[in-house]
Amino acid sequence: MSEQRKLTAQSEDFSAWYLEAIQRAELMDYAPVRGCIIFRPDGYELWERIQAGLNERFKATGHRNAYFPMLIPESFMQKEKEHIEGFNPELPWVTEAGGEKLEERLALRPTSETIIGHMYSKWIQSYRDLPMLLNQWANVFRWEKRTLPFLRTSEFLWQEGHTAHADEAEAREETMRMLDIYAEFAATEMAVPMVKGQKTPSERFAGAVDTYSIEGMMRDGKALQAGTSHYLGQNFAQGFDIKFLDRDNQLKLVHTTSWGVSTRLIGALVMVHGDDKGVALPPKLAPTQVVMIPIGSPKLRERVMEKFDGVFAALKEAGVRVKSDVSDATPGFKFNEWEMRGVPLRLELGPRDVDSNQCVLVRRDTGEKTTASLDNIVARVKLLLDEIQLNMYQRALSFRVSHSHTHINSLAELKEHIAAKEAAGEIAGWVLAGWCGDDDCEARVKEEVKFTSRNIPFGPPTEKSHCVTCGQAAVFTLWLARAY
């Protein structure tokens, strides 16, 4: 905490702001390995709180955690054709171990459908073994060309659910249940509103029949795919021979699903809530919810500290994640520092506050400053944290709504919209478009304006009658946006 310079403004260079913000807040650091990052304690604690929130929801819906090997034999990857084609270019390979060259290369898992499929074929024999509902928390690897901390790194942490079902209806129900859980979790805990919808065929997971996603709008107007849920049909059941004897005594292939979210969610938190002061974290996930700072000259400090320590103990006792900063730095330095780190609430206590039995509370989300009696300070702090959580969600939702455009009906209009926004130094945001369903029409949008299809939303704000590219009748309504 020795140097203290301002971050690049979001409006000036959002990327630069992001990279500065996450490093200055000590969420991460770059690792000396290509495309890898260190999750520093505050960054990792965000992930631990995400894990806890999701584990609770996964368990409540009947899932259990397990752990499968990280190394996947090359022959396994080959068993589902689309799967290997999709992932092959991004795989790291172990070719030597224990001083010897391996007979078969082992991939560092990019995802675990193959090895789990192999085990499911052994574990699933009868309808009594179904549904099989497992989840895994693990590190995974995708050697991507362009990396960005939290959003796209060579190694990342995630959870991957893998389930097997007796019929399609049940598997599809599971696929939707998990998508709903992701969206609810993001809204409730992360204060991030998500748009649920189906991916177009060109954006499907390699090996899936249908892929669904949740997409959030970052503060630069770009979209971030924050979680996916896949109905895999019988593709992996076929590839790995996962069969069960049904009640009618017939041997049948199971229907499988998979679904995942990753440490990318940490990036989403930062890009949705952060501002020019730095990171801003929702109270439910913040490692530190309240930072307490004593005010006033050192000679008056003793009188302050007695009260100060009492409030600190009371908050801690009540389960509030509170930290005190009694370092030698100036109050102003501390204010900036903890705002930059995203602590939702600041509590200041000076000699005059002590005299009047009150303190000053400053919200990170609005900057609002209020005084509060020390008599019921715990209840007041808890209430404020709840308010901040809700306000952060509302603000993110308003931001998305106000930067989502539904009036654009052609590629020409889309180009005009983008050009106008760029000229005004404004955010282009998301655009709702009609689509005929043709891959080429989707591809042309990307080529011409670098907007990609995010998803076909469930319950779009309005329906579209014509394809944004070819003008033919629209079969689908798509969100288009620049995306991470």
Added chain:
Amino acid sequence: MSEQRKLTAQSEDFSAWYLEAIQRAELMDYAPVRGCIIFRPDGYELWERIQAGLNERFKATGHRNAYFPMLIPESFMQKEKEHIEGFNPELPWVTEAGGEKLEERLALRPTSETIIGHMYSKWIQSYRDLPMLLNQWANVFRWEKRTLPFLRTSEFLWQEGHTAHADEAEAREETMRMLDIYAEFAATEMAVPMVKGQKTPSERFAGAVDTYSIEGMMRDGKALQAGTSHYLGQNFAQGFDIKFLDRDNQLKLVHTTSWGVSTRLIGALVMVHGDDKGVALPPKLAPTQVVMIPIGSPKLRERVMEKFDGVFAALKEAGVRVKSDVSDATPGFKFNEWEMRGVPLRLELGPRDVDSNQCVLVRRDTGEKTTASLDNIVARVKLLLDEIQLNMYQRALSFRVSHSHTHINSLAELKEHIAAKEAAGEIAGWVLAGWCGDDDCEARVKEEVKFTSRNIPFGPPTEKSHCVTCGQAAVFTLWLARAY
């Protein structure tokens, strides 16, 4: 649960018993990757409960979790000479990624001193940055020739603490604090008594100044090193240039420690508490603490089930991890099945029990059967679970004490002891021996009787005056045993 045959008896073939027990209890399964296993839900849940118990203790002593990259550049491994020599033969290497041959090979981490040392040299500048107290939960890799599920696998899960301190005294204090935490955790939560002590130089961690261990006695009398804590001195500080500006304005090297326990602890649980009926799990860690089984003919079932469901709900409400088995199998089949899976307590409820407002409770640890009134069943069950936990610890401790031998003073006596025990079909157990401190004397014991030095215990039951091998004056007192 279709087949139900008896396990191999422990006395007949302990290894066979172990492998059957962990598979039949569905703690693990073999993976189609050399030396790797699947942690199935009950096995993984044991690990999750171990993680929770340790995280609480690590946090209470000021540590925070972080996550570092799994891939370690070869040049990093080389920076601490003993370290690379120790681990090199066991490393798997990534040599290709993203379709290209890498310029530098990347090791799959066997442990993370090197990459963490590299980051510490960046993060630590001043005495104000010390102590740095981080822990990591991660998968690690050691390509060992002979593998054994949970105890020695190519990939395993563990935690590794890495701390840096301003001086030796503080670092040594930390080394001991963590060893104590391991031993206390094992005793309290795993019901496994551990012997704390120092490893001999030949058994030191590669790169450590001093290594300390906790060692437990398995039911075949063999020892299992269940956790280690290392004082690394300034070895890694030198290798990675981890320096800080001290209060006296001098630039100094830090002193570091590292300490770890792994999924090996699951193997310890099984080998310490299991018996010919199968696995037996201590209540504090058991995924299922109580299994409820309805008794009596199906036509009387309805009357039973009303009460049954009430008891189930009451236990669940009270936070007891309870499961009910209402499958079509016979009660006898179910009893065997759940005993094999290690559930600490069985609750049986039949029509006559309902009439007399009672149930039958059967302890997994002693087989003891008691009846209990349904009026205060929750309190009774909780009390019994506590009793079982304590009894399992006491029994394991008695077992260790009764199989620890302190009367042996020479290699000839040791050979005699082993031969006598073997002839009687008994367990050779552990032997307390004097040692002059010479590596050759230690090595000769291993060569001649395959007993290895476990550790130099803190507070041995008795001191030894002469070296077991050479007969010279003893400087140390060692536990010798066959070991995993």
